[in-house]
Amino acid sequence: MPNDANAALLDRDRNHLLHSLHSSKVHENARVWSRGEGALLYDANGESYLDGLAGLWNNTAGNGRPELVRAAASQLEELAYASGYAGSSNPRAIELAERLAAICYPQINRFYFTSGGGESSDSNFKMARYYWKLKGRPEKVKFISRQWGYHGVTFAAMCATGISPYHPMFEPLIPEFVHVPSPYPYRYQAPAGAASQGIAAADELEKKILEEGPETVAMFLAEPVQGAGGVIVPQDDYFPRVREICDEYDVLLASDEVITGFGRTGRMFGLEHWGVQPDMIQFAKAITSGYFPLGGIGISDEIAATIDEAGKPWMHAYTYSAHPVGCAVGLAMLDIVRDEDFPGQAAEKGKRLLVGLKDALIEHPHVGDIRGLGLMCGVEVVKDRATKAPFAPEDGVGPRLMQAMVSRGLFTRLRGEDVICLAPPIVASNEQIDRIVEIVHDAVNEVL
């Protein structure tokens, strides 16, 4: 095609770039994103696409928000960088931690900042081990997480991640990371006689703690809604039972709010749906809407007091922790989340998306499940609705669905072959939400 700026850039890209999840095959038809406006992305040829996943679940405010740009620019002028190591601080980091304490779970009032989600996972693992050592229980070193959980790909975060393709090329994994089944309402098989599917799935945690020895387990890490693992929304009784189990066996409950934080699920933080209080949280992504790489952890008053009393340094550090520019953008973003009621908007638009998808596709013979909470939805396609058998990778359904959506102007991601993940910017208009439904409907009908 003459004047194909996208193709010309892609040729150069191939010479010198490696990408996350690098695959020359997947990258063959890559889009080179050149511009963004609200929930729309434009490639280098000027073609527009609906941003079906808000970048990577992060850009809830959409592109082109002048408040975020101004916050970054004025902070860059005032103080671009200063150390955040003990002995140094900066006003924006202090203000952001105060703001987070005001909106977070009541007993979480202390924060450590990172550059993203994976670093936040690692920070929590190291915080949990250190906490138990300070409590005189140094044998508590194991971490339990769930199948289909995604917690990042730094080495420790990868070990907690429960999506199996992430593991084989880097094994052996760290042995202190163990997994339990996901509550996955569409697929989890509760044993006969279980009180409910949610209780049975939570009891898998108790079973694993007892198997490993409660005296060895430091922490259970879980996303309120499993995101990259296929938008898996737990049963209402799952997390309350998980909390009881963690209390019974002295296991810290860490909530990975990297996707669910700051309104995405229709509440400010995900576990609020079930009235559950975690001991630790981790966040990233929407705290800056992707305008600056910033993440962090929050710890309970009890953990914070224990660390304070220790009187020795926590030997954990990142050059970019408490980055003044990231914190300035985070503050401006929290204003947007509050002033534009992002939780309320996500709840409303999410309902529109979920109802729309169900109306359009629930009868389709290859659609097994349509689920969601707030503005995050998943459409799971299956080879056989009766047996719930998935398509095999050789069927090529995933790439064909992706192609069918992209050709209609929707860019998003699938979990492997079978779950279309949708989490557009919270600022997406109702018309854009409806268009996403239309495109997913047409793509599924074209391919299946």
Ligand SMILES: Cc1ncc(COP(=O)(O)O)c(C=O)c1O
């Ligand atoms: C729940 C969750 N935790 C952690 C991460 C890792 O974040 P990052 O890619 O910033 O390291 C992600 C990324 O998608 C995530 O969804």
